[in-house]
Amino acid sequence: MDYGLLKNAIQNAERILIISHVNPDGDTLGSTSALYQVILNNFNKSAQNVDMVYNGIIPEIYKFIPFLDIAKSPQQVKDQNYDLSIAVDIAAKDRMGDSLPLFERCNTRMNIDHHKTNTNFGTLNFVRADACSCGEVMLDIFKALDLKIDKDTACALYTAILTDTGGFRYENTTAQTLFKASELILLGANPSVISRHCYESKPRNMVLLHANCMINAEFSDNNKIAGVCVSNKDMEKYHASNDYTEGLVEELRRINTTEVSYVIKEVDENTSKVSLRSKNTDISVVAQIFGGGGHTFAAGCTIRKPLNIAKEKLVEEIRKVLG
């Protein structure tokens, strides 16, 4: 991968926009923050000419990531012009939400990612499916280009790697992952502080919403398939913000009998958003049937059907891959 092209693109750009994905997670936010810092610390750019944009709500637990307080909404930057846009941890264009027009408007459109279903939609693509997280891709880039990584940058990258490996537990955790995490600790990232932010700072109502969902979980096919439907009514009951369902699909996978878990969330009466996880089955193919994508054991999609119909269609497709 020719990171020299990436360096040139940043050097040659006057105004740069870094874009994170909808329903932001620790990887997209950490990687965005890290790239922002590295650009300002290593290239001769003024902070006025580099922006970060988030799509949707930044979950409370990730607000500790350095510099996210100055990230902007697509509405705040919609009249700005940039010559370089950089999509971070974004498998497909529609994952940019309202930021997509901003991305498309730029002459140079960079795509830095690690999803195997990435469509290489940029004019410059740095997609590495072998990396555990976009944070790992970023770290490799920064090191290859000999760029300075300070304590705040290390904190952002560590958060990205930690969260996308489920706290160094998922199959994407390799010796490289742990070497790199260790490097980031040496550069100043504090593992216990970051873990506490990511895993021990849940709002009470989020935990109560999860409890309610788990009680109403549905199991089928000898309990191999475990899932929940989350209606807007459930969300209102717990004054839940959009990110409160995060982690639920992993909780369902944690059950010893579960092979595939799903969470279907009502967006509106005709739209349902799906998260999928599995232990051994490639469920990215299920997500792709509905126009989504992701990783082998973690994927997502949107189904243009009401909650209950979406669930039936989804379970039908899950059954097919389970065989």
Ligand SMILES: [Mn+2]
């Ligand atoms: Mn990721």
